[in-house]
Amino acid sequence: IWQNVPLAPPDSIFKLTAAYKADTFPQKVNLGVGAYRDNDNKPWVLPVVKKATQILVNDPNLDHEYLPITGLPEFTGAAAKLILGSDSPALRDGRVVSVQTISGTGANHLGALFLSKFYTWNGSKQVYLSNPTWANHQAIFRNVGIEPVDYPYYDPKTIGLDFDGLMNSISDAPSGSVFLLHACAHNPTGVDPTQEQWQQIAKAIVAKNHYMFFDCAYQGFASGDLDRDNWAVRHFVERGVPMLVCQSFAKNAGLYGERVGALHLVSPTKEAADRVRSQLSVLQRSEISNPPSYGARVVALILNNPTLFAEWNQDIKTMAERIITMRKELHHLLTEELHTPGNWDHIINQIGMFSFTGINTDQSKSMTEKAHIYLTTNGRISMAGLNTHNIRYVAESLDKVVRG
Numbered sequence: 001i002w003q004n005v006p007l008a009p010p011d012s013i014f015k016l017t018a019a020y021k022a023d024t025f026p027q028k029v030n031l032g033v034g035a036y037r038d039n040d041n042k043p044w045v046l047p048v049v050k051k052a053t054q055i056l057v058n059d060p061n062l063d064h065e066y067l068p069i070t071g072l073p074e075f076t077g078a079a080a081k082l083i084l085g086s087d088s089p090a091l092r093d094g095r096v097v098s099v100q101t102i103s104g105t106g107a108n109h110l111g112a113l114f115l116s117k118f119y120t121w122n123g124s125k126q127v128y129l130s131n132p133t134w135a136n137h138q139a140i141f142r143n144v145g146i147e148p149v150d151y152p153y154y155d156p157k158t159i160g161l162d163f164d165g166l167m168n169s170i171s172d173a174p175s176g177s178v179f180l181l182h183a184c185a186h187n188p189t190g191v192d193p194t195q196e197q198w199q200q201i202a203k204a205i206v207a208k209n210h211y212m213f214f215d216c217a218y219q220g221f222a223s224g225d226l227d228r229d230n231w232a233v234r235h236f237v238e239r240g241v242p243m244l245v246c247q248s249f250a251k252n253a254g255l256y257g258e259r260v261g262a263l264h265l266v267s268p269t270k271e272a273a274d275r276v277r278s279q280l281s282v283l284q285r286s287e288i289s290n291p292p293s294y295g296a297r298v299v300a301l302i303l304n305n306p307t308l309f310a311e312w313n314q315d316i317k318t319m320a321e322r323i324i325t326m327r328k329e330l331h332h333l334l335t336e337e338l339h340t341p342g343n344w345d346h347i348i349n350q351i352g353m354f355s356f357t358g359i360n361t362d363q364s365k366s367m368t369e370k371a372h373i374y375l376t377t378n379g380r381i382s383m384a385g386l387n388t389h390n391i392r393y394v395a396e397s398l399d400k401v402v403r404g
């Protein structure tokens, strides 16, 4: 038995972390992992999460019963308002189906599974993904029988957005195609469309009757402002674009391991939403029966209590601002102090956890082999891995590999 099971390669990011852990070099730096670290390279439990946890454990009525199949209503309801806007016309009309999922990954999976079964496919089942995208997207869609197709997104020449390439793909794709876009803080590039570009994207998506699959893993984490980072999602809802949104609280609440997320599907009518909800419940039941309660309870407390919500906004700012400061500092070191060849403005123009530095595979490998700085071979660095203690070392190492 299992003779014909091929050995799969290890996940590249987790492999990188293991190599970093095994390295005994004192100045080693981990710029691979997509998790926030404080200035001392430690995981950060948000103060508001600590507070909410205390409230939770001291609640004499807390039990460990099953949640409803679609999740904790106080969580899904507040999470929908957070991502779609509390004044959302879709929420007001009761057209939104919200299901609690196993973080953002689970939301992507459930959304993909639902589309695979119920979307009116125009010929072959395909999803348009940005090139590049979060590596898991391909696997998630393939798992449910949807074939990924690339659309141009990142332009290596400008280390920015290939807006024309993206717009051409939208207009060239067969009408009714499914397009996945990152709502903010694109992973892995850190390159987002501007609000004006989003408006044009929405117009083009509507014109071709495409379906919008939003993945939002970094609301608030990108700019430090929750409302600013859901601008694109709100704009698409206002325009009546048929869509769903995958939402994660891993990064913005620092609840990575608790797996807190939601899938929100915006339907044309309340009646359609009721039918969609019934089928999502059937799918969820067969996969996980009921979502986990702990993290959802923590987030529900924070979202529904104005004092805690204000504190959370502060905590989000703390994380986003530290990252923005690291961007500025790295840019300053490369351009003003080291005079590293090339233009490094993309470091400050990109947004969120990640930055595409523009260095190539050999240079990325050399950073790891020679300087013990761990990053993916596509030149992506996690800004959260930078701090005031290691940033000069990273800048100097980058300078060295660029000079060759």
Ligand code: PMP
Pocket (backbone or CB within 6 Å): 034, 102, 103, 104, 105, 106, 134, 182, 187, 215, 216, 217, 248, 249, 250, 256, 261
């Ligand atoms: N989508 C994107 C684009 C991501 O970067 C991530 C996190 N790496 C996720 C979804 C999902 O993460 P999680 O399942 O931890 O919420």
